[in-house]
Amino acid sequence: MKLLIAKFSTILSVMVLSGCKQEVKKPVENEAYASFGDSITLSGKWETRDMDNRFAQLEKGDTIPVKFTSRIIEVCPKKGCWMKVELTDGRQAMVRFKDYGFFVPTDASGEVVMEGKAYVEKMPVKDLKHYAEDAGKSEEEIAQITEPEITYAVEAHGVLIKQ
Template sequence: MAFDKLEPKDSLKVSFTGKVTDVCQMKGCWIKVSLDGKEEMRVTFKDYGFFVPKDITGREVVLQGTGFIEEISVEDQRHYAEDGGASEEEIAKITTPKVTYSFVADGVLLND
């Protein structure tokens, strides 16, 4: 997979298909997508110009945009966990920054 070759500060313009594993339950402003069943990628939407339905976990999506690697701060991880509906106990367990695959989508297609 092309994302495996990315280094921090690299980016890759791409379209790909993946399965949604999590959705922001506040307003659908981010999703997580499985990459080959091993890794997950956090997906946000360009300029917060659109959101997705909150009930699409398990659905397949086609994404178009830019992928990259980033370090997510503890504060941001806790915010995302809260938006995802995590308990206070789960949120409190987040104590270190995390390096992760990220993606800013400029287009999303929901497959049936």
Template sequence: MKKTFFVIASLAILGTSCNSNNSSEESGQHEELVTDTPIGVFGAVITEDEVTPLSNLVASLEEGEEFHGKVRGEIKEVCVHKGCWMTMDLPNGETMRVTFKDYGFFVPKNSHGYPVIIEGVASKKVTDVETLRHYAEDAGKSKEEIEAITEPKNEYAFEAVGVIIKEDA
């Protein structure tokens, strides 16, 4: 009788713990990250080897190809609400928006200005007005600046699977 009770109790506890542990991805909520020092690895664990120069990424995208790999740069801007995107300057004077695969992770909101290595897929794409306005709102732009966005924009986009934010280059 004691064995039966123990087995039933164990199964009940196991079943409850397996079903009630919703990940932040499933619930659509993520922890907002602000740390004293935003150094670390976010998303998939990636390494610092085999990093491609940003100029090679730009050349691939200008030829109409997708880029798959890792690049190193500096974080220019970060979503002020959640850290759900960031931007990086490219050697051609353009800016590249970096989003995170499946909205699966964020970076610290105070990580602008830090050196970064990102791994994933880059492409050139047209971003619609609604999305551009959303990004402007996330960046803390004024209502007037947001309303001034009236046309889609051809942009460099990078979907990262992993990010390493470094203390120094």
């Protein structure tokens, strides 16, 4: 009987002490960012210049997994279904969202972190005209698009936009 009371006392003590334990909330790493698509973190991201260097080493058909930070230049004003981000020396990358599974706000701006796959593509005239139309370019500007263009591109599965 004494053994049973001792075990019960021990269990009760553990329960009381664990009930008094104060839960400490960990700060949420991404709380200053709005998240779109898959949940991603800030850890392991490259800076813009690092991504620009990696793009420079890619050839058409190459694909690499990436997570990098940049600044938003432009967002599709119709739906937020694509965006253009800064690289270095005036270059930019076209960012689309995996399977059109999510969009970003049409007025998004500022710092962005994206994770997905990067590649270099030869964008057809038809697509260039489509994106120019989405961006609100004039008919004259769209008519001047007559050649395919080598483009740095990212298919993002997750995006964080700094608030």
